[in-house]
Amino acid sequence: MEAKKWTGIILAGGLSRRMGTDKALLELNGSTVLNHIVNTMKPGVSRIVAAAGPNEAIYSAMGYEGIECVQDEYPGKGPLAGLHAALSASNTDWNLVCACDMPLLQPSFFNGMKRLALQDETYHVIIPHVDGRIHPLAGVYHRRILPELEHCLIHDRLRVIRWLEEMECRYVETDELEQVGIEQAARQLSNMNTPEQLDYIKAQARLQDSGGPPSGR
Numbered sequence: 001m002e003a004k005k006w007t008g009i010i011l012a013g014g015l016s017r018r019m020g021t022d023k024a025l026l027e028l029n030g031s032t033v034l035n036h037i038v039n040t041m042k043p044g045v046s047r048i049v050a051a052a053g054p055n056e057a058i059y060s061a062m063g064y065e066g067i068e069c070v071q072d073e074y075p076g077k078g079p080l081a082g083l084h085a086a087l088s089a090s091n092t093d094w095n096l097v098c099a100c101d102m103p104l105l106q107p108s109f110f111n112g113m114k115r116l117a118l119q120d121e122t123y124h125v126i127i128p129h130v131d132g133r134i135h136p137l138a139g140v141y142h143r144r145i146l147p148e149l150e151h152c153l154i155h156d157r158l159r160v161i162r163w164l165e166e167m168e169c170r171y172v173e174t175d176e177l178e179q180v181g182i183e184q185a186a187r188q189l190s191n192m193n194t195p196e197q198l199d200y201i202k203a204q205a206r207l208q209d210s211g212g213p214p215s216g217r
Contacts, residue, residue: 130189
């Protein structure tokens with residue numbers, strides 16, 4: 001599982017309408033959410049690409065160390081456009097993908113997803129399915145999917161779950177995640193789209209930093 005064979009992708013180009021401000025730049029325990037995700041992902045990859053969409057100039061100007069920002073080739077077409085831009089910029093076959101609103105993910109999540117990918121290379125997309133919910137923006141993607149992804153963008157087929165079904169991706173349940181060392185998957189995959197969800201994330205992050213309940217590290 002050499003890091004040099006993997007690229008980290010952070011999808012950070014959303015408009016954050018429900019939050020009312022850029023989620024990636026929110027403060028979390030003395031840093032930004034984006035920095036938390038970068039630091040968590042960094043040990044498992046050789047390079048991190050942020051699909052920044054309309055925020056590309058802002059992130060670049062702020063000089064975030066260790067990430068490269070890319071703009072969408074198909075602007076205004078949602079997370080699939082961000083994924084396409086980042087995969088196009090990737091220089092590795094395998095890629096770890098994470099949305100910018102999941103700061104509770106731990107290195108164990110990314111390490112476990114890499115193990116799953118290498119156990120069975122039949123699938124080009126591997127996604128968690130936890131507590132009845134699919135998490136398409138936290139998983140493993142192979143660059144081989146780029147032609148199909150671009151076809152969807154050209155024809156405005158932008159529903160992520162439908163595209164995944166067409167790709168015959170592998171959905172991984174909680175027990176399989178635990179087998180590769182990913183504990184408390186539901187907690188790790190918690191996202192923040194509203195101020196109320198942000199409050200929960202901040203509380204959980206404080207517990208994590210203080211050595212509270214185990215987080216699957």
